[in-house]
Amino acid sequence: MTTDATTTAATTDPRRRVPRTDTVLADPAVAAAVQRLGRELVKRAVQVAQQRVRKGDLPPDDVVAAVLAGLPGTASSLSPVLNATGVLVHTNLGRAPLSGAAVAAVVAASGTTDVELDLGTGRRGPRGEGALSALLTAVPAAEAALVVNNCAAALALVATAFGGELVIARGELVEIGDGFRIPDLLVSTGARLREVGTTNRVSLTDYTDALGPGTGAVLKVHPSNFVVRGFTRSADVAELAPALAGTGVPLVVDVGSGLLRPHPLLPDEPDLQTTLADGADLVLCSGDKLLGGPQAGIVLGSAALVQRLRRHPLYRALRVDKTTLAALEATVRGPVPPVRQMLDADPAGLQARATAVAAALQARGIEAVAVASTARVGGGGAPEFELPSSAVALDPRFAEPLRHGDPPVVGHLDGDRTLLDLRSLLPADDERLITAVTEVARRWS
Numbered sequence: 001m002t003t004d005a006t007t008t009a010a011t012t013d014p015r016r017r018v019p020r021t022d023t024v025l026a027d028p029a030v031a032a033a034v035q036r037l038g039r040e041l042v043k044r045a046v047q048v049a050q051q052r053v054r055k056g057d058l059p060p061d062d063v064v065a066a067v068l069a070g071l072p073g074t075a076s077s078l079s080p081v082l083n084a085t086g087v088l089v090h091t092n093l094g095r096a097p098l099s100g101a102a103v104a105a106v107v108a109a110s111g112t113t114d115v116e117l118d119l120g121t122g123r124r125g126p127r128g129e130g131a132l133s134a135l136l137t138a139v140p141a142a143e144a145a146l147v148v149n150n151c152a153a154a155l156a157l158v159a160t161a162f163g164g165e166l167v168i169a170r171g172e173l174v175e176i177g178d179g180f181r182i183p184d185l186l187v188s189t190g191a192r193l194r195e196v197g198t199t200n201r202v203s204l205t206d207y208t209d210a211l212g213p214g215t216g217a218v219l220k221v222h223p224s225n226f227v228v229r230g231f232t233r234s235a236d237v238a239e240l241a242p243a244l245a246g247t248g249v250p251l252v253v254d255v256g257s258g259l260l261r262p263h264p265l266l267p268d269e270p271d272l273q274t275t276l277a278d279g280a281d282l283v284l285c286s287g288d289k290l291l292g293g294p295q296a297g298i299v300l301g302s303a304a305l306v307q308r309l310r311r312h313p314l315y316r317a318l319r320v321d322k323t324t325l326a327a328l329e330a331t332v333r334g335p336v337p338p339v340r341q342m343l344d345a346d347p348a349g350l351q352a353r354a355t356a357v358a359a360a361l362q363a364r365g366i367e368a369v370a371v372a373s374t375a376r377v378g379g380g381g382a383p384e385f386e387l388p389s390s391a392v393a394l395d396p397r398f399a400e401p402l403r404h405g406d407p408p409v410v411g412h413l414d415g416d417r418t419l420l421d422l423r424s425l426l427p428a429d430d431e432r433l434i435t436a437v438t439e440v441a442r443r444w445s
């Protein structure tokens, strides 16, 4: 009698009928997920579902469905995020989103590729030649190109290879962000800094007076995230280059943001072509700011100097992999990358999108209005430049749940409202934005 009662309780109480891990993993859909994501991630989802059954939150028959629903999209914990901050190049959100062409190139290059093999001859070929030649086509003033891990790596390589004493203006000793200070990086390589001028003023003779037998290079750094105004003076590249000609001291310019050519909206942002045409021997920039590509440090300019950098032992520690080379080439050769589309987006078009998104949300009973807003380049570029934009304004309580949504949406709080700025999103993402906001509102009601 007692035994029967226990047996009955065991079979009727769902908490006692927790499916075994092996049984769940043997389900064909779960087994396919193991193939895609690896055993550990799937097992963790199984354990979470089993725990819910034990607590009585989940019927045992629903375990497989719950496991499949609880799995991440990929085996990486990095999730795609909708950037509605209005900051186009957002360092905390991975800077430039890659173009579809760059993503396709990354996927194609991810396997075994001819990154350093000439398939015609069967011999070793120059590494990443396609990316280098794309850069040289885009910036005809450059004789040669080199790609390293990021712009900081390019600076470290220059400081190490040319080292000795680097002449640099005091007003260009820049902190980029998160405590990263360019002078600290330069000094960490063993190079010495010869600081010239004052915070607000530096003249051509300040530079030329500082040259000596120990000078390795004159370095100019674009103060990309601040502006000095008032009683100021600096020596620009066109002024410095002729003064250094014949001294044998290279003029190296870190332009930061990586515009290939001048951009009409950003007259104060230096570009690679003009800086070289003005006489710089080498220019350095990031790949994932206004260039709109993968994280990379790009070095362009004199063939002899690029060769010195390529031959330096440190280069080997800083060089990039095949997927970066693929993404970079596709960014430079391919269709206009997202960051540039966002920068060039027409304000009327943004307003129309904000109106449409707000209307779609209102139709679902959500209080939303299209408002004018201000976007920024970000990533330490064009610090004072405000881009006219449009946003959807929501109740401030949306900000946090949107960040935890699927997909997560990062907007910005502006006083008593959450603004979702449309300039930092591509039009193709508007529908996903509507879905994410609707989902948060649905959970509330």
Ligand SMILES: *Cc1c(COP(=O)(O)O)cnc(C)c1O
Pocket (backbone or CB within 6 Å): 150, 151, 152, 153, 176, 221, 222, 223, 224, 254, 255, 256, 257, 285, 286, 287, 296, 297, 379, 380
């Ligand atoms: C952003 C920036 C850097 C650092 O570039 P990373 O690619 O992030 O290493 C260096 N110099 C300037 C002027 C910058 O704006």
